[in-house]
Amino acid sequence: MITPGKKLGTNFKLTVVADGTAREVAFQDLLTRRTIVSVYMKNNTGSCDKQNDALAAHAAEIAKAGYNLVAISRDTPGSHLKYAAKKKIGFPLVSDPKDLFAQAADSIVEKSMYGKRYFGPARAAFVLDTDGTVLAVAEKVDTADHAAQLKALIAGLK
Numbered sequence: 001m002i003t004p005g006k007k008l009g010t011n012f013k014l015t016v017v018a019d020g021t022a023r024e025v026a027f028q029d030l031l032t033r034r035t036i037v038s039v040y041m042k043n044n045t046g047s048c049d050k051q052n053d054a055l056a057a058h059a060a061e062i063a064k065a066g067y068n069l070v071a072i073s074r075d076t077p078g079s080h081l082k083y084a085a086k087k088k089i090g091f092p093l094v095s096d097p098k099d100l101f102a103q104a105a106d107s108i109v110e111k112s113m114y115g116k117r118y119f120g121p122a123r124a125a126f127v128l129d130t131d132g133t134v135l136a137v138a139e140k141v142d143t144a145d146h147a148a149q150l151k152a153l154i155a156g157l158k
Contacts, residue, residue, distance in 0.1 A: 001122065002105045002134050010132040012100045015077045016070075017084055018092040022077035027101065030092065031130045034157075035068040036150055038125045038141070039102065043075045043083040047143040051123075056089050058147035065154060067127070072096050074121075096121075105134075125150060127157065 010028035040048040069091040080093040102121035125138040
């Protein structure tokens, strides 16, 4: 996994869902100020819903602290549109079915489900500077209190 101080490659395109629309953007264009990128597995699943609910409840505080907030999963843009409306999510949801962000963050890990092994993105959070430099990493997301975890992480950066 990429570590603080390293620079993440940002020259790839993803589909971003925000304000009820989906559009393809270069990842680097999301970094208009320090940005928190929270990686989750799938819309409409228990722990991922808790993770995103915590972010949605504290998104205004995170923005006031000077950070953009972005959540990334493999879900389709259509799924993200429905999910954002259902959960009243005001921050961008990013569709990354090819795990481009996880590859850039060196955060593809081996997983196991029902005895099958496969590789996928780690459920982690990254604090990035505008040039893609990693400022901090939460390698294991606390799904129940993710916002508090992130606020503590960014408090240490000031």
